[in-house]
Amino acid sequence: MPARRTTSASAVLLATALVVSACSAGAAPAVEGAAAPAEAAGFPLTIEHAFGSTTLQGRPERVATVNWANHEVPLALGVVPVGMAAANFGDDDGDGLLPWVEERLAELDAETPVLFDETDGIDFEAVSDTDPDVILAAYSGLTQEDYDTLSEIAPVVAYPEAAWSTPWREVIEVNARGMGMAEEGEELVASIEGEIADAVARYPQLEGRSTMFLTHVDPADLSEVSFYTTHDTRTAFFEDLGLATPASVAEASAANDQFSGTISAEQVDTFADVDIVVTYGDEELVATLEGDPLLSQMPAVAAGAVVSLPGTSPLGTAANPTPLAISWVLDDYLALLAQAADASS
Structure with a gap:
């Protein structure tokens, strides 16, 4: 924490x-x-x-x-x-x-x-x-x-x-x-x-790295991939941090105005352009993603470029940017993203 x-x-x-x-x-x-x-x-x-x-x-x-x-x-x-x-x-x-x-x-x-x-x-x-x-x-x-x-x-x-x-x-x-x-x-x-x-200036390795936010990941059922669309504030915040929106996420978001979307894991190659994955979970979840025959094919997962945020902690909560939380979490969040960016290099 x-x-x-x-x-x-x-x-x-x-x-x-x-x-x-x-x-x-x-x-x-x-x-x-x-x-x-x-x-x-x-x-x-x-x-x-x-x-x-x-x-x-x-x-x-x-x-x-x-x-x-x-x-x-x-x-x-x-x-x-x-x-x-x-x-x-x-x-x-x-x-x-x-x-x-x-x-x-x-x-x-x-x-x-x-x-x-x-x-x-x-x-x-x-x-x-x-x-x-x-x-x-x-x-x-x-x-x-x-x-x-x-x-x-x-x-x-x-x-x-x-x-x-x-x-x-x-x-x-x-x-x-x-x-x-x-x-x-x-x-x-x-x-x-x-x-x-x-703060972002201290992490040049983040510049332009395509990043997506996986959400509602069920380790017991990885048949579907849910993600926050470009309409969600967590995803929009990536651009403030020097990161880029993957073309795959932008295209999937254009179909509707919902803040989240879902695709079949069999279509996971859709996200081949993703450098960094952010999600709510722990190291056990990351290990589950890396061991899954389909999701492990995502370049970000294969490279270990995954930021797992403890969803019930203040750090995980602050990934959704709010007026007071941004200052409170900024350095910690950027450090985690930078580690993932280094892994994806």
């Missing part, structure tokens, strides 16, 4: 932009010097999204978020949500917070917000109890019914195009707009981009 570290991108913003008071479940965060809700701050504001549009009459003071990672945007910008989804994946200590979120709350000297249990879907009653002015969900799997129900509680900022497919930059930009903090959101994106560029 990687050592915990301070998220430098958000720390820069904290030092240069906002001073925030701690927020309890019943009180909105107070932002010192924040503009009052007014037309001068760009309101009323209309945000287009997959379910139509949402109009905000004034700058929200009580921000709630649902689904994965949306709470990281207000936190990175110095605003503590009144409520947010509890982590149900990669939570190494069972407190409902991923380590980079826990660290950010500590930086803000803030108490843990109300945590919504989304094990069985969105807890609409719990969301309503936090009395939000806006509900952020730019990266989410909202259905029309979810959106309609949440909209009865407060204005909802939904994903722009497709469920679970909003790139990390757009997650920041859309959610920041929904808070009346578009400029701050752009500054956060630029800060993270700079951090990524500096």
Whole structure:
């Protein structure tokens, strides 16, 4: 497991932009010097999204978020949500917070917000109890019914195009707009981009290496190969890291707008252009891939150029890039990818 570290991108913003008071479940965060809700701050504001549009009459003071990672945007910008989804994946200590979120709350000297249990879907009653002015969900799997129900509680900022497919930059930009903090959101994106560029420069062997992400690998049944398409944020993140999208994955992704796809293992030669494979699993899974008569024919598998991420750990979770996780995992992830790139040479 990687050592915990301070998220430098958000720390820069904290030092240069906002001073925030701690927020309890019943009180909105107070932002010192924040503009009052007014037309001068760009309101009323209309945000287009997959379910139509949402109009905000004034700058929200009580921000709630649902689904994965949306709470990281207000936190990175110095605003503590009144409520947010509890982590149900990669939570190494069972407190409902991923380590980079826990660290950010500590930086803000803030108490843990109300945590919504989304094990069985969105807890609409719990969301309503936090009395939000806006509900952020730019990266989410909202259905029309979810959106309609949440909209009865407060204005909802939904994903722009497709469920679970909003790139990390757009997650920041859309959610920041929904808070009346578009400029701050752009500054956060630029800060993270700079951090990524500096880190990637230390690993020149990654440049242009074609990389795919295998998913839902069942060691007991390797008759099919499932993978994240170019619509998924994990795959899109490869390009930020200097890696390339294999033509085979791009072609398979063009057939639909789903975030994952599946082919028969008998067609595994489709992925002959893949230099590096990333997947969730352990060394035992890698050994299983290498011992399979079909999957072992993939050049990346044959070369040992496989990055196996422990799916239930923070490191595995952070392969899906989110505003605070990127800084936390960047060095560790790049080091693993570089090892695989060296193996594929």
